[in-house]
Amino acid sequence: MHSIDVVLAMLLAVAASGYLVRLLPFSLPLPLVQIALGAVISGVFDRGHELEPELFFLLFLPPLLFLDGWRIPKQGLFRDKGVILELALGLVVFTVVGAGLLIHWMIPAMPMAVAFALAAVISPTDPVALSSISAKVPIPKRLMHILEGESLLNDASGLVCFQFAIAAVMTGAFSLASASATFLWVALAGVACGVLATFALSRAQGWIWRHFGEEPGSAILVNLLTPFAAYLAAEAIQASGILAAVAAGITMSYVELSGNAPGALRVQRGAVWDTVQFTLNGIVFVLLGEQLPGILDGAVHSVREAGHVNPWWLVAYVLAINATLALLRLAWVWISLRWSLFTAHRRGEQRASPPWRIVVATSLAGVRGAITLAGVLTIPLLLPDGTPFPVRQLTIFLAAAVILVSLLVGSLVLPRLLKGLEFPEESSEQQQEDLARTASAKAALEAVEQLRRQGVVNEADADYYNRAAERVSQLYQRKVGDGDAAETDPEQAKAYEQVLRKMRGAGLSAERNELFKLARRGQISDELSRRLVRNLDLIESRQR
Incomplete structure (x- = not known):
């Protein structure tokens, strides 16, 4: 049980360190805060856990x-x-x-x-x-x-x-x-x-x-x-x-x-x-703080064996x-x-x-x-x-x-x-991001249009597909919705929302595929691709 107590205390210290580093009135790296908390744990449990x-x-x-x-x-x-x-x-x-x-x-x-x-x-x-x-x-x-x-x-x-x-x-x-x-x-x-x-x-x-x-x-x-x-x-x-x-x-x-x-x-x-x-x-840094007292004692002993009596060496x-x-x-x-x-x-x-x-x-x-x-x-x-x-x-x-x-x-x-040092602008990164956003938006528009053409084959749903495609296209063209009026009939509203969700899903999927393609070709960095894809994933999760 003692080992479990120590492990739980270390996990609690790691969690607390994330808040303490923000509460301190002065700037201090997170690892130093975690080392200090580990030293406190060592004092409480009276020994390090090796x-x-x-x-x-x-x-x-x-x-x-x-x-x-x-x-x-x-x-x-x-x-x-x-x-x-x-x-x-x-x-x-x-x-x-x-x-x-x-x-x-x-x-x-x-x-x-x-x-x-x-x-x-x-x-x-x-x-x-x-x-x-x-x-x-x-x-x-x-x-x-x-x-x-x-x-x-x-x-x-x-x-x-x-x-x-x-x-x-x-x-x-x-x-x-x-x-x-x-x-x-x-x-x-x-x-x-x-x-x-x-x-x-x-x-x-x-x-x-x-x-x-x-x-x-x-x-x-x-x-x-x-x-x-x-x-x-x-x-x-x-x-x-x-x-x-x-x-x-x-x-x-x-x-x-x-x-x-x-x-x-x-x-x-x-x-x-x-x-x-x-x-x-x-945990690694907390473990360091927890073992510091024992490590220091062993180091002092080693120094004395080396011929230096004073531990200040x-x-x-x-x-x-x-x-x-x-x-x-x-x-x-x-x-x-x-x-x-x-x-x-x-x-x-x-x-x-x-x-x-x-x-x-x-x-x-x-x-x-x-x-x-x-x-x-x-x-x-x-x-x-x-x-x-x-x-x-x-x-x-x-x-x-x-x-x-x-x-x-x-x-x-x-x-x-x-402090005060001027750094040149990273122009290539902004150019890559502009390229990624433009190319992914075009790919999304093409996917939405393709889905609209497939949907209008069924005349009963043609109106829904046309209006949904227009609305999603406007989202990509202007990045804002047009505020379409809601359907008054519940069944019609449900059918329209299903088509709209399908359209948005097709657009998001096309955007992601285009971003991955640009990254594979080396036209944008994988770091930028990962960031933009994460934004799309979050949008998709929210819509679901």
Whole structure:
């Protein structure tokens, strides 16, 4: 019962955090509020609640990574793929090597492999933690897309490096050649598992819908289980479950563009996934706050074993690691920018260098969050010979402290750094939206006219079809109704409303199909398509 009480208390804390962050007289990121509530729970129950590492990894990471891959704007991801890959892959390796060497030099009691594991797990940035800060900070949209793409891919690269480092600690050996070959296998096979799992489940679900009808509850549950299926399938063949979950999410975004799912299902599914994301991220941060007292005690003990009697050395470690991460990121961003400008100049292109504040903001926007915490908590408790994992509590504490400091720096420095900075208008987005609205309205008008022609074959209903088509057409032409008089005869009114509902349904369906078609062709972004389709789904649900 004690465990159930703790879980219920954590869920209540997550729910309360959403209100507390709005009630506070000063701006504070949501994750910090959740960490504070977790610390309160720890004090009430007098101990932290620790999950098994493998169970924690399985419960939290697959759905979070799947949702990140599903919802990230693909057009921006492929447009800036060069910059994103430089940050998501090159910067991760640069951070692992640079920060890992510093940590081992600074804390000799921490073995080299453990230092690299810590550097790897703190290298990924977190999109949810960044969003909690960027909601009140005017970050340019294209920069946000780059940061989101980076956070999606560096989750996978950072956690894969972390797993290699942990394996080196457990086995006591590391081979670069073997690790490179293994990395290729776990990456390619993991991506393949994610793609195949999503396609297989989607096709199976579509077949069931066609033969037995739709059941929204079952469909949503299958969608929730998809990341776990991809993750477990990849782990079963010794591939990367992390990459499988990411690939499954990206594949799901393309499956969604087929438009096969009913509008009502998309509305319900979106609400369920929003709740799942908020809950899982919240529980991770509440769990961090709940374990902080125990983590701090273990870290103090590890510091004393390292030869430093004064526990204030922990503060020095944390500040040094955060400063190193910021400087490494700033150096990489600056070098990457100079190289991009140089190659553009070689091609004869003229590119303006961004303001220095944007460059610094890109460096400080590397906020760590749930992925770092979820990863570090999976460190094994024991080595294969039964001895405790070296400096485990200190490693977890340093990762947790990096999360806290990055959130504080981001929420305090970024708003001041970007205040008053003028950003250029995103003209292409407005052009895409205009194209989408015009094309979908034309498609709806054609569908309504086609349905009217089919309906006037029956002379008894010809008047209803003509008037309903005229009214729905005016809705698309002027976006307002014409205020037709209501039918006086109840039977006639019922027949007219049925025809009108059919006309509106045909128009909405044609609009959606056109939006999906534009997104598949790349004429509009999947992000814009998803937003406009959601509006149509809500209109359809309201009419029903």
